[in-house]
Amino acid sequence: MEGTGKVAFPRPDPPIVGKVNHHSIELYWDINNAYQIRGPVKNWFKFSIEEEDLKTHAYGTIYSGYSRKHVVEGLEPSSTYRFRLKVTEFNGECAYSPLVSVSTTREPMNGEHLHRAVNMDDEGATRNVLQSGHMKVDVPDKLGFTPLMVAAQKGYLRLVKLLVEYGANIHRDNGSGKNSVMLACFSGHLDVVQYLRTQGASWETRDKSGCTAMHWAVDGGHVNVIQWMINDGCEVDTRDRHSQWTPLMRVSALTGNTDIARSLIRAGAEVNAKDRDGKSPLMVAALNNHEDLVRLLIESGADCSITNEYGISIAEMAKAFDRQNVVLILEKNKEERRLSVR
Template identity: 55%
Template sequence: MDLAAGERQRSGVLIVGQVSHHSIELIWTREHEEPLNGRNLHNAVLRTDELELRRVLKSIKVTVDVPDKLDFTPLMMAAMKGFTSGVQILVHHGADVNKKNSSGKDSLMLACFHGHLDVVRFLHSCGASWSSQDRSGCCALHWAAAGGHLPVLQYLIQDGCQVDVQDGSSWTPLMNIAVLTGDTAAASLLIKAGADVNIQDRDGKTPLMVAVLNNYEHLVKILLENGADPNIQNQSGVSAVEMAHAFERKNIISLLRDEESNEMRQFTHQFHKQLY
């Protein structure tokens, strides 16, 4: 054995092919490789690298549902990223579609919030449940509404999700929108599907009250146009009208006055119609 060959063997490196001015291909011998672990699995998902994911899953000794330091499994990460092929590969290798993290969220909820319809369809077809709840009582439809991705929201509604499903605070998906985003398109979709605009949570709040408090003027308008009652009171005896005045929501006060005027005109018209 010549000296160069001896050095190559001791370093654990084999040189394959011809040396050129531009490149040299190095292959580490197996005994010098670091063992694959859960971090490799998560990194493959983060890079949406399908080939690397397959390689790691073929070699790895740890469970496919190994969580990262934030308690997200590889399947959860793939669902959030919309890495559809990665989701399919992980499920094929035994990933649990119903596994939850420390906050009670599963991969389906995360895919719904981030708007990845293909992932949502696949996970549901593999047994992920619409009715599964996180620790606050929110289900997939709550998270789809909060994310505001209309194709996902529409799919869940068409597949039979109850539009007025309530979480631990008695908040419906429509209430979630009033609390978090004020998204009028998502709210309109829920209302069109039959969401109750006057439903009250355990404190007596309605979606209109919460929209007023958060100063979501356009959402207030949508709710009023669809029958929201500004005079309903919460458990403290306060209405949406009173909230608007208390917080000086001037534009919203104007909308509420217009609504009162419309109601009065309709009442007067109906009264005269019955009278004559």
């Protein structure tokens, strides 16, 4: 017993442990009112909860007052803590209880654990989190990506199958409207694309700009994915909502990839389609100085005489933007056509 002089009241029992979780411990004491004194507050017993520092074995007071209950919060999960109760009489005499040792529980699994496991391609950890049953399989991260979207984008086929097994929604989209199959198409993960199709992924779904999986596959530049999509019946001339661009127009605007363009054209893509501003794939390719694509489009029947909504021709556009090599290609084609009709 600690204190000064002889203490006239009994040594208190250790605090009773109530509810415990991963970040808090409930303690309560004197349930039988052994230290109840009637009269003014100044004559009441005062209670303090002290915590032992496990390294220095010094004590620090974490609660002091007249209550008979306290919840210790802000604790670390899976950690041990030691507490004692101090009872102080109005005259300053005090007594201490024996120590009570309590361990917090393990932190429950949450969305961060699931996303961390998926990002690390850790199948065992992913399965453990899913089996804990503490969160939804489609919990989004800060960017609005579900674990399935992340796995599909990274090409983690085993995790994609595992997440679907646990009920992941393959049709769910993120903030821009892209779903898992679009992300897999853009990233070039054919095996993931093929699996998601067996699970019902649609080629017709659009994101918020009106783009389909084919638009995103074209942007990603993966010929093997695009060819498989074509063979699987995916439409090659779907237009987005903003610019009315077909996948072929996106090739003309962005990458100029002739292998992709050739696959689209062979599958029936319209080489003379016009976008919202009246530009054709050839015009767009010329403006972006994609010389090889300009040649391919001309060889594939692109009309060099098409004008945009302002009546400006492809050659005029190329000259205005100083696309000299394209101008030469167009002039050569014009001359060859002139000679062929003689």
